Amino acid sequence: MKRRITNPHDAFFIHTVKEKESAIDIIQASFSKELLVHLDLNSLQLDDSSYIDEELSKHFSDVVYNCTYSGKNKIKIVFLFEHKSFLPQYIHLQLLRYQLKIWEKNKRQKEVLMPVIPLIYYHGKEKWVKKSFYDEFKGLDQHLIQFIPDINYGLLDLSFYTNEELKDNLFHSISTKIMTLMHKTIFDEDELVKHLKDILQIGELYFKKEKGLDFLKSVILYLFNTTQQIESEKIIKTIQAISEEGGEFSMTLATKIKKEGKLEGKLEGKLEGKLETAKKMLEEGFAIETIVKLTGLSKKQIAKD
Secondary structure: OOOOOOOHHHHHHHHHHOOHHHHHHHHHHHOOHHHHOOEEEEEEEEEOOOOOOOOHHHOEEEEEEEEEEOOOEEEEEEEEEEOOOOOOOOHHHHHHHHHHHHHHHHHHOOOOOOOEEEEEEEOOOOOOOOOOHHHHOOOOOHHHHOOOOOOOOEEEEHHHOOHHHHHHHHOOOHHHHHHHHHHHHOOOHHHHHHHHHHHHHOOOOHHHOHHHHHHHHHHHHHHHHHOOOOOHHHHHHHHHHHOHHHHHHHHHHHHHHHHHHHHHHHOOOOHHHHHHHHHHHHHOOOOHHHHHHHHOOOHHHHHHO
8 A cells, every 4th residue: 555645754764765775774773683694685675565554654654675584584674664753652552553464465465474574763852662562561470471472673763872873883875874863853953953064964975976866855855844943045055065956956945835835825715726736745745734834724635635
């Protein structure tokens, strides 16, 4: 199942992790050496499906890869992005619900059940304390505990690392370094402004390539869709210092946003026109909050459209 991505944090994460190099980076940073030795990361193939249902979508977005384990077994490695950026309750139940969606599909298609390894990517400020599912129950003895499933998962908690560790030690991919540093600072705009040039400087040479410029555009779109206090001119100036092409794109995007704002008045009372504008903005990656602000539509109207 494919679904429309309207959360800018999700969109940026998904755009980045769909690159195999970034996926490998995060896997290597999240799993034990004992597990990694069995994973053929060169065999990673993107499964362009989503197994997120309406209930799970309140917390997660997903990117799914197929992988070979120990040279023969086919497994799925699932990147789950915690887009609310706070610690969810009963994470094990959510993971079990997700795994069941895949196994039910295996059953419907008369396939052998595939092991599913969940990997949670978390960028909230509060540290994620990883617990066993057994800890959710009280008063278990050895006779009862045997009936509780052991639901495990990989975890990349950005709050555990310093900016220097994310930049210099943990990852190899430029896009992964930039994404994680931006996710780590995005909720503190003073901190983001302070480090933005240094973060983008990591990709100065990469942005001269077509693939790198495409990634930079996703960075710019993310900045415009998530920052509220930072003036667009300051963002544009910072990007121009790193990439001429990126500076041009950011100016074009800023101009487009301003034009869409003026369009709000012209479309007042014309619901059909507003819905068409909202549809186009969604397709171009604008955050739903930005579209609400510019068109006057409700989130419910936009989602229905």
